[in-house]
Amino acid sequence: MNSYILITPVKDEEKNIQNLIYSVKEQTIRPVLWVIVDDGSKDNTSMIIKNAMKNEKCIAYVRLKEGCRDIGLHISVVYKAGFDFAIDYCKKNNIEYDYVGVVDGDMILEDTFFEKLINKFDENQKIGIASGGVYYKQKSRLILETTRVDLPRGSCRLIRKECFEDIGGYLITYAPDTVANAKAKLRGWGVVQFKEIKAVQSRKTSSAGGLWKGYMIRGEETYFLYCRPIHAILKCVRYLVSPPFYVGLPYFMGYITGFLCKRKRTDDEEIKRYFQSRSIKKFLRKQDLAEAAKN
Secondary structure: OOOEEEEEEEOOOOOOHHHHHHHHHOOOOOOOEEEEEEOOOOOOHHHHHHHHHOOOOOEEEEEOOOOOOOOOHHHHHHHHHHHHHHHHHHHHOOOOOOEEEEEOOOEEEOOOHHHHHHHHHHHOOOEEEEEEEEEEEEOOEEEEOOOOOOOOOOOEEEEEHHHHHHOOOOOOOOOHHHHHHHHHHHOOOEEEEEEEEEEEEOOOOOOOOOHHHHHHHHHHHHHHOOOOHHHHHHHHHHHHOOOOOOOHHHHHHHHHHHHHOOOOOOOOHHHHHHHHOOOHHHHOOHHHHHHHHHO
């Protein structure tokens, strides 16, 4: 019960992808198949991947048609292309796997990253989705991006195969990781982030197109999921009291823009009910406040 397939979306990652390839190569438990999906890179990303494929038989390369980068809906299309390819390839080649995994192109993983995650799954058969903690370097220090322990990070996660099938596979939607977490919880699966299992990224989350744009998209996703305005306001406040402070503004602007422009929202009734029913009491539970105070 320790085999997994891995999906990585990339676009113009020539500065980072070699480090990730080395990082995955050094894993104590390596993937049975690693699909790298190139979303129309214009730099040397594709050449680096193809060179790596000469020595690493587990790597498969998929290149999509060029298109503009969209951290919202488009990224789920890129991920799904990778999952569809991987699952079909495994069926055709009789490759068995117990987990499906995701790792972003700018990550460096500790050598035992997937081994430690798999051990956590083994210890608790109710865990459906798990991730490590995401860190970034600040001078010579590693800084943890603080989020709730029941919110696995989307950039370095494993999903138990049974859970993956139970939630309908990888869905094309805004905030696909958030949707997957919600659907897993609704079906009785545990979702957890193990912050002591380290993944280091080259840039802060949501900063690929600039933090302002990234947090605007987060706000739009919150609106898409039918989160109530009070949740958006409270989350905005929490962002404003933590470095870099200003990101609460674009986050709330994203939510308000969706509201004023009457943009499309999820048509998944299960997800709509889930996020509409989240109580303020739960949102402000002591665990959340304690973690916010650490920032």
